[in-house]
Amino acid sequence: MGPILKIRHLSIGFTRYERGIRETYTEAVKDLSLEVAPGQISAVVGASGSGKSLLAHSILGILPRNSRVSGEVFYDGELLTKKRAKELRGREIFLIPQGVTYLDPLMKVGAQLRKGKRDARTREQCRAALERYGLGSDTEEQYPFELSGGMARRVLIASAVLETPRLIIADEPTPGLDVRAARRILGHFRELADEGAGVLFITHDLELALSVADDVTVFYAGETVERAKAEDFASAERLRHPYTRALWHAMPGHGFRADEKTRSAAGEGSSGCPYAGRCSFCMPDCRTVPDIPLRPYRGGEVRCLHPEQGGREQI
Numbered sequence: 581m582g583p584i585l586k587i588r589h590l591s592i593g594f595t596r597y598e599r600g601i602r603e604t605y606t607e608a609v610k611d612l613s614l615e616v617a618p619g620q621i622s623a624v625v626g627a628s629g630s631g632k633s634l635l636a637h638s639i640l641g642i643l644p645r646n647s648r649v650s651g652e653v654f655y656d657g658e659l660l661t662k663k664r665a666k667e668l669r670g671r672e673i674f675l676i677p678q679g680v681t682y683l684d685p686l687m688k689v690g691a692q693l694r695k696g697k698r699d700a701r702t703r704e705q706c707r708a709a710l711e712r713y714g715l716g717s718d719t720e721e722q723y724p725f726e727l728s729g730g731m732a733r734r735v736l737i738a739s740a741v742l743e744t745p746r747l748i749i750a751d752e753p754t755p756g757l758d759v760r761a762a763r764r765i766l767g768h769f770r771e772l773a774d775e776g777a778g779v780l781f782i783t784h785d786l787e788l789a790l791s792v793a794d795d796v797t798v799f800y801a802g803e804t805v806e807r808a809k810a811e812d813f814a815s816a817e818r819l820r821h822p823y824t825r826a827l828w829h830a831m832p833g834h835g836f837r838a839d840e841k842t843r844s845a846a847g848e849g850s851s852g853c854p855y856a857g858r859c860s861f862c863m864p865d866c867r868t869v870p871d872i873p874l875r876p877y878r879g880g881e882v883r884c885l886h887p888e889q890g891g892r893e894q895i
Contacts, residue, residue, distance in 0.1 A: 582657055583615040584747050584778040585639070590651035592634050592643065605648070609634050609802045612651070613874060616747065621769060623781045623789035625827070627797025632782045633678075636751040639780075640675060641665035655747065674740035678752035680732035683724040690720025693739050709738040713768060730761045737768050748772060751782045766792040786813075786827050794839040798824045801854035804874055807881040820882035822859045853885070861889040 587690040592609040598807050616622045626632050639653060641662040653660040653670065665673070669824055675682070684692055693706045710719050712866035713734040724732060733753055739763050750769060766781075770792050774778050789796055790813050798806040798821065807822040816825045816834070828834055833867045852867040853859070859866065864888055 582620060583617045583654075584656055585614075585616040585780065586654040587612060587614050587635075587639075588652045588654075589613055590635070590638065591649070591655065592631070592638055593648045594644075595646050595648065607802065609638075611639060611871075611874065612797075612804050614797045614804070614807065616780050618746070618776050618778050619773055620795070621773050621779040621781055621793045622824075623783060623793035623796045624799060625783055625789050625796055626785050628784055630799040631802040632784075632799055633751055636675060636749045636780070636782055639665065639749060640669055640673065644803055672746040674743070674745045674748050676733065676736050676740070676748060676750040676753045678755050680724060680727070680729065680734065680736070683732060685724050687723075688720065689722050689724065689727070689735055693720075693735070693742060705742055706738075709741045710735070712741065713738050729756050730765065733757075733765055734768070737765075737772075741772070745772065745777050748777055748779045749782070752784065753781075754783070754785070754788065762788060763791060785832075787831050798827070803854060803883060805855065805883045807874070809880065812880060817880075820877050820880055820887045821855075821884050822861065823855050853883075861886065863889070 590609060590612040591607060593605055593607040596604050596606070598604055612635065614624070615623060622636060624632055624721055634643070638649060639660065641651065641660075655664070655673070658664070660668075669675075683689070689710075690703075690706060693709070694702050706720065712718070715731060715734055715738070719727075719731070719735070724735075727735065748769065757765065766788065769779050769781065781789060781793060786796075790810055793810050795807065795809050796813070797804055798808070800823045806824045807820065808819060809826070812818045814827060814893055817827045819825050819828060851870045852865075852870075853862075853872055856862045856866040866885055869885060872883050872885060874881050877884075877887050
């Protein structure tokens with residue numbers, strides 16, 4: 581079975597005007613490629629400001645007008661145009677956002693889930709979906725402001741279940757939640773994947789991603805620097821990019837050695853590797869070679885000119 585979502589060489593930038601007359605262009609996401617298969621959770625991990633949320637908005641076709649997009653996005657084997665994305669949003673493709681503002685604050689939860697339908701079958705399906713995620717029938721009569729953050733996110737997941745989702749995009753769905761609540765939310769995503777949906781999980785938290793994901797795409801300064809299976813994170817030696825290894829060492833179970841190497845810095849340089857200034861094994865060509873490709877290496881993919889050098893890095 582082929583991937584439900586396939587992204588090839590996606591780049592996203594924005595045009596702006598300085599002082600009202602001079603046009604400038606900033607590239608926020610560069611040459612991103614990934615796939616999500618049915619039954620699979622694929623995580624995209626990167627620091628805040630690395631361009632992760634723009635990926636979600638691009639798939640959904642909700643980028644602002646001043647954006648420029650190149651590359652290709654395929655859904656179920658067909659090109660996902662802006663028009664097609666609009667038709668599929670809320671029917672087959674669902675967004676679980678980092679904020680709960682996607683819920684109408686002036687409408688009760690039950691009415692939002694039922695989308696205007698009042699028949700007995702729809703009411704029963706709504707009640708069953710809420711109960712599946714630990715929400716009582718009284719939740720239907722509540723307004724979004726009466727819900728906790730965790731409850732609101734479970735309502736959003738329940739709304740997806742009502743429509744039999746094929747692709748779920750979870751954009752930082754656990755901010756402000758304690759570890760236990762966050763893992764419970766991720767457990768719901770695992771259930772949906774096990775039922776056949778593809779899940780794209782976008783997060784800054786590598787530890788959470790590894791608790792549920794099948795594979796991981798690592799972002800740095802708007803670029804994909806590594807694609808790896810979740811099992812590759814069993815040890816730093818199995819990873820390919822120095823930034824990924826820095827993230828690994830920054831995890832609580834691996835010494836919590838967080839420093840400037842783990843912080844993303846979009847636009848650090850106009851050419852060469854964006855991580856060059858923070859890499860312990862930076863070579864002269866790392867700072868000058870433009871458009872370093874993402875290439876196969878040791879069972880994964882890496883955007884690095886000298887991954888064999890970084891593999892011996894001690895952080």
